[in-house]
Amino acid sequence: MTQALFGKDGYELWMAYEPLHSAAAIHYLGLCATVTVADQGELARSAAVELKRALPRLLGSRAAVFTETDSFSDSPGHCIAGTYATLETLLPEGSIPAATRTHHAEGYQMCVTAKGSLCIASASERGLLYGVFDLLRRMSSGEIWVPGPVKSEPKLAYRMLNHWDNLDGSIERGYAGETLWQWAELPHTVDPRYTDYARACASVGINASVLNNVNTQYEILTTEYLKKTAAIASVLRAWGIQTFLSVNFASPKVLGGLSTADPLDDDVAAWWREKADEIYTLIPDFGGFLMKADSEGQPGPYAYGRTHADGANMFAKVLKPHDGIIIWRAFVYGHGETDRAKKAWADFTPLDGTFLDNVAVQVKNGPIDFMPREPAHPLFGAMDRTTLFMEFQIAQEYLGQGNHIVYLGPMWKETLDFDTHARGEGSTVGRLLSADPDHRNFTGAAAVSNTGSHPTWCGSHFHPLNLYAFGRLAWDYTLDTEEIAAHWLSQTFGHDAAFKEKILPMLMDSWEACIDYMTPLGLHHIMKEHHHYGPDPGFNGGAREDWRSTYYHRADKAGLGFDRTRNGSGAVDQYHPPVADMLNNVDTCPEKYLLWFHHVPWDRIMESGRTLKDELVYRYRRGVEKAEGMVRTWKSVQKLVDPRRYREVLEKLEIQAADAQEWEAVCTAYFMSFANQQ
Numbered sequence: 001m002t003q004a005l006f007g008k009d010g011y012e013l014w015m016a017y018e019p020l021h022s023a024a025a026i027h028y029l030g031l032c033a034t035v036t037v038a039d040q041g042e043l044a045r046s047a048a049v050e051l052k053r054a055l056p057r058l059l060g061s062r063a064a065v066f067t068e069t070d071s072f073s074d075s076p077g078h079c080i081a082g083t084y085a086t087l088e089t090l091l092p093e094g095s096i097p098a099a100t101r102t103h104h105a106e107g108y109q110m111c112v113t114a115k116g117s118l119c120i121a122s123a124s125e126r127g128l129l130y131g132v133f134d135l136l137r138r139m140s141s142g143e144i145w146v147p148g149p150v151k152s153e154p155k156l157a158y159r160m161l162n163h164w165d166n167l168d169g170s171i172e173r174g175y176a177g178e179t180l181w182q183w184a185e186l187p188h189t190v191d192p193r194y195t196d197y198a199r200a201c202a203s204v205g206i207n208a209s210v211l212n213n214v215n216t217q218y219e220i221l222t223t224e225y226l227k228k229t230a231a232i233a234s235v236l237r238a239w240g241i242q243t244f245l246s247v248n249f250a251s252p253k254v255l256g257g258l259s260t261a262d263p264l265d266d267d268v269a270a271w272w273r274e275k276a277d278e279i280y281t282l283i284p285d286f287g288g289f290l291m292k293a294d295s296e297g298q299p300g301p302y303a304y305g306r307t308h309a310d311g312a313n314m315f316a317k318v319l320k321p322h323d324g325i326i327i328w329r330a331f332v333y334g335h336g337e338t339d340r341a342k343k344a345w346a347d348f349t350p351l352d353g354t355f356l357d358n359v360a361v362q363v364k365n366g367p368i369d370f371m372p373r374e375p376a377h378p379l380f381g382a383m384d385r386t387t388l389f390m391e392f393q394i395a396q397e398y399l400g401q402g403n404h405i406v407y408l409g410p411m412w413k414e415t416l417d418f419d420t421h422a423r424g425e426g427s428t429v430g431r432l433l434s435a436d437p438d439h440r441n442f443t444g445a446a447a448v449s450n451t452g453s454h455p456t457w458c459g460s461h462f463h464p465l466n467l468y469a470f471g472r473l474a475w476d477y478t479l480d481t482e483e484i485a486a487h488w489l490s491q492t493f494g495h496d497a498a499f500k501e502k503i504l505p506m507l508m509d510s511w512e513a514c515i516d517y518m519t520p521l522g523l524h525h526i527m528k529e530h531h532h533y534g535p536d537p538g539f540n541g542g543a544r545e546d547w548r549s550t551y552y553h554r555a556d557k558a559g560l561g562f563d564r565t566r567n568g569s570g571a572v573d574q575y576h577p578p579v580a581d582m583l584n585n586v587d588t589c590p591e592k593y594l595l596w597f598h599h600v601p602w603d604r605i606m607e608s609g610r611t612l613k614d615e616l617v618y619r620y621r622r623g624v625e626k627a628e629g630m631v632r633t634w635k636s637v638q639k640l641v642d643p644r645r646y647r648e649v650l651e652k653l654e655i656q657a658a659d660a661q662e663w664e665a666v667c668t669a670y671f672m673s674f675a676n677q678q
């Protein structure tokens with residue numbers, strides 16, 4: 001029914017390039033009445049394609065005219081985009097201001113030449129592509145940019161999406177339809193949607209994509225599937241995206257017929273070498289492998305008495321001659337640990353310094369599992385001699401999935417700004433991640449994607465914001481999350497100031513709202529079993545203790561929360577001393593993490609002056625009120641958005657508000673049944 005409503009289906013994401021209002025259009029026509037893309041390579045061609053698509057839409061009938069380099073004239077009103085090497089052959093020496101010049105392989109500068117042309121200059125064609133997208137972002141967000149010198153370089157080298165897509169088309173923790181990858185028809189039919197996927201990624205600086213689930217299917221490494229993968233990789237390559245695969249540790253046994261997958265066995269290494277050679281013949285710029293080993297039933301080196309480093313290093317050696325990398329996940333838990341939050345640190349810190357230099361250990365943002373709020377993972381700052389990549393989750397497995405509108409930028413920022421004190425004050429996770437002490441340009445962040453075949457790509461008209469924000473923050477974690485959301489809003493919904501005034505604050509508050517109605521004050525993992533949607537704080541069954549809600553909240557008549565202090569599990573001491581001391585003390589532990597680290601008496605007086613018991617009730621109520629407020633806010637902008645998007649978003653917000661009520665009802669009834677025993 002909603003399909004029949006007039007309006008956008010969301011397919012174009014933030015790249016609809018709506019006509020600019022006349023002042024902005026005139027302004028930008030004055031900067032790029034004619035456009036020249038000076039380089040000829042594949043990435044420069046993509047940049048030109050995007051400009052040719054965007055400029056006529058943005059600037060209307062007087063759209064910019066494209067010229068060839070031989071007719072390019074360096075003068076005001078012209079825009080030239082090119083690599084330094086090419087520009088030096090076209091422009092007189094000294095034309096490009098040196099001050100903002102970048103030598104970074106992916107960086108770019110935007111400047112005005114001595115004669116007045118707007119210039120997007122870069123060390124590589126990939127930088128050129130990012131520079132072009134920067135200009136288009138400024139234009140399409142309605143910003144009247146007065147060309148001052150801009151220099152931009154990514155703070156992280158690998159900015160990756162991890163798809164948890166299965167070969168049967170389903171997506172683990174996917175809430176936006178089936179996979180984008182049409183395996184059955186590949187490699188013969190190459191869906192044009194791959195190009196649009198790649199454009200969207202490139203537009204926010206994403207440069208790597210792991211196509212398949214970390215819970216793998218072996219078939220991905222068969223020649224048949226490698227050819228299909230190669231066809232996707234060819235599309236992604238044109239937009240600067242390197243293709244990676246998740247592989248199964250036991251592949252040499254299952255696919256290769258060997259009797260073992262022991263990483264120290266010569267035949268096993270030889271099998272992987274041969275497989276890598278095959279892959280690189282088909283995909284010369286293949287990025288490498290992502291590995292989930294000895295985690296949640298996936299095979300790994302432990303079966304052979306080997307360590308994660310033994311496993312990772314075997315792959316590192318196999319991939320090294322091809323310049324590939326192995327990304328080894330640190331998401332391990334269970335067996336021999338009383339507190340799940342402690343397991344990854346316990347298993348991985350002893351291995352620091354033993355990983356080869358093309359191994360990255362990929363660590364989730366927090367020590368449990370993509371909860372609505374977690375303290376930063378204690379591995380950040382604990383492995384000085386190992387490259388750590390960040391793993392975020394864009395798919396909102398535990399945050400209302402495809403239904404709740406929750407802007408995750410502020411959540412990721414909180415982790416990136418978390419001060420580990422690893423190298424003294426100011427050792428934030430963001431700084432540690434982006435530190436590149438030996439100049440190997442080997443840093444990175446990944447995020448579990450929320451994309452699928454849904455018309456909006458991500459599940460609703462607002463879910464793409466999180467994909468966008470991940471790319472922007474992976475490029476530069478110091479960016480302001482409000483500004484990121486503001487740009488996205490204008491690019492997606494247009495430039496109406498009244499709309500933005502209402503919706504931007506709604507988005508900025510949406511994460512705290514979700515925490516309030518789901519897991520306030522440091523509560524975590526009290527969702528329903530398996531699918532993780534909806535509340536089930538009383539859940540006490542199932543296969544494993546550390547999948548039970550009661551394991552995490554420990555409610556009893558004395559109080560609430562998991563004691564991870566030195567009197568409890570001792571997890572606090574996995575952090576550096578000033579942080580550990582701060583978290584260990586109930587009076588200095590931030591309230592947002594209180595029940596994560598402490599078992600707190602129900603009558604404890606909180607910062608608000610309320611008891612814990614009353615504060616909990618208050619927070620759940622506040623969350624519901626915020627969710628209901630989001631519905632009202634959205635209704636107030638009805639006239640400012642097309643009917644289709646208005647209706648489809650309203651439907652989601654109504655689900656969110658109803659779910660918030662359920663969370664409040666279930667959780668307060670459950671927790672009060674303990675508090676009231678006092």
Ligand code: GCW
Nearest residue numbers: 164172173214215292331369
């Ligand atoms: O969050 C949990 C998910 C699993 C996932 C696992 C992981 C891919 O519930 O579905 O498996 O994390 O990160 O490996």
